Amino acid sequence: MINFKALFEITYGLYIVCSGDKxxxxxxxxxxxxxxTSEPAKxxxxxxxxxxxxxxxxKYAHFxxxxxxxxxxxEIFGRFGFKSGKDFNKLEGxxxxxxxxxxxxxxxxxxxxxxxxVVQKFDVGTHWLFVGELIDAQILxxxxxxxxxxxxxxxxxxxxPKNAPTYIDKSRLDRKMESSK
Amino acid sequence: MINFKALFEITYGLYIVCSGDKxxxxxxxxxxxxxxTSEPAKxxxxxxxxxxxxxxxxKYAHFxxxxxxxxxxxEIFGRFGFKSGKDFNKLEGxxxxxxxxxxxxxxxxxxxxxxxxVVQKFDVGTHWLFVGELIDAQILxxxxxxxxxxxxxxxxxxxxPKNAPTYIDKSRLDRKMESSK
Numbered sequence: 282m283i284n285f286k287a288l289f290e291i292t293y294g295l296y297i298v299c300s301g302d303k304x305x306x307x308x309x310x311x312x313x314x315x316x317x318t319s320e321p322a323k324x325x326x327x328x329x330x331x332x333x334x335x336x337x338x339x340k341y342a343h344f345x346x347x348x349x350x351x352x353x354x355x356e357i358f359g360r361f362g363f364k365s366g367k368d369f370n371k372l373e374g375x376x377x378x379x380x381x382x383x384x385x386x387x388x389x390x391x392x393x394x395x396x397x398x399v400v401q402k403f404d405v406g407t408h409w410l411f412v413g414e415l416i417d418a419q420i421l422x423x424x425x426x427x428x429x430x431x432x433x434x435x436x437x438x439x440x441x442p443k444n445a446p447t448y449i450d451k452s453r454l455d456r457k458m459e460s461s462k
Numbered sequence: 463m464i465n466f467k468a469l470f471e472i473t474y475g476l477y478i479v480c481s482g483d484k485x486x487x488x489x490x491x492x493x494x495x496x497x498x499t500s501e502p503a504k505x506x507x508x509x510x511x512x513x514x515x516x517x518x519x520x521k522y523a524h525f526x527x528x529x530x531x532x533x534x535x536x537e538i539f540g541r542f543g544f545k546s547g548k549d550f551n552k553l554e555g556x557x558x559x560x561x562x563x564x565x566x567x568x569x570x571x572x573x574x575x576x577x578x579x580v581v582q583k584f585d586v587g588t589h590w591l592f593v594g595e596l597i598d599a600q601i602l603x604x605x606x607x608x609x610x611x612x613x614x615x616x617x618x619x620x621x622x623p624k625n626a627p628t629y630i631d632k633s634r635l636d637r638k639m640e641s642s643k
Contacts, residue, residue, distance in 0.1 A: 283503070283596060283597070284599050284600050287574040287599035287600055290529045290573060290574040290601070291505075292473060292608055292610050293473060293496070294473030313496050313497065314472060315508070316472065316494065317508050317589055318586055318589050319626070319627055319630065320587075321587075322466075325506070325586075327496070327498045327506075395472075405499055405504060405506075405582065405593055406501075407500070407501060410506070412586055418464045418466065418469060419465050420467060420468045429473050429610070430473075446496075446497045446498050446499055
């Protein structure tokens with residue numbers, strides 16, 4: 282039987298992935314941002330098909346990744362992780378820079394960012410895997426550490442929203458606990 | 463100009479990815495293992511096309527992921543990260559379990575493992591992205607922490623081999639340092 286608790290041993294960071302333009306953009310909290318090639322530098326981002334930001338990435342073919350700092354304000358998770366940009370403009374009132382492509386880049390609680398042009402898109406079922414070629418990368422704060430999913434979960438007692446690739450229904454964890462008694 | 467140092471702010475774990483059978487198998491050190499969907503649980507693994515383990519994953523269509531512990535012995539990195547299985551059998555003398563698919567699973571310095579059946583394979587240039595459906599996951603050691611790429615790099619002074627998706631040529635880091643003087 283699969284012990285779903287073992288999945289918590291896979292290490293992730295936490296990021297805000299954004300797309301759009303100056304007029305309208307959207308972003309979501311992602312833990313699945315990873316480099317897939319070095320020459321050229323390309324990054325994969327995994328995004329639920331139900332996610333409003335998906336529509337922006339598809340339309341604009343670019344995205345930004347803001348690397349969240351260890352002590353990111355809870356408000357950031359509320360705004361970008363648990364609310365839909367269909368209902369309000371998540372970027373309003375935020376400290377946003379527009380990248381070389383015009384894509385919005387959230388600077389709040391971020392220590393670095395990447396900007397990518399989408400070059401491939403793969404269907405992995407409930408999610409799209411967008412692969413983007415890196416066109417810009419900057420450090421915003423050298424003194425801070427990046428937030429990890431493990432720290433967010435264990436220390437900040439944060440949970441994953443249902444659209445996250447790493448979402449695990451609580452009943453699955455409980456079931457395993459029952460069976461291992 | 464891209465500041466390649468910003469790429470070190472992306473968080474990764476470190477793993478041994480293996481494939482093969484009882485007769486012959488091979489494994490390599492990977493930092494790009496990510497869950498891509500939750501229903502069903504599927505994982506992506508990024509593997510250089512020059513990597514000998516690629517041939518095994520393609521032939522057998524399954525792989526295992528061993529999650530390395532924080533204080534993994536340097537010998538593990540030498541054996542699985544910087545040598546090719548074309549020259550010798552990396553699994554010889556190791557503590558190996560064979561999974562439900564028959565795939566080898568390295569237990570040395572590992573605190574958990576996953577086993578997956580390959581369901582998709584994407585060409586991202588110099589690397590393949592294999593997507594596997596999870597068929598087994600177990601915890602081996604609940605008392606230990608997983609090794610992160612950042613800890614390996616900063617504390618253990620470890621480097622990435624040339625086949626790693628996150629490999630950065632030293633001249634690129636120096637160039638940036640020159641230009642930011």
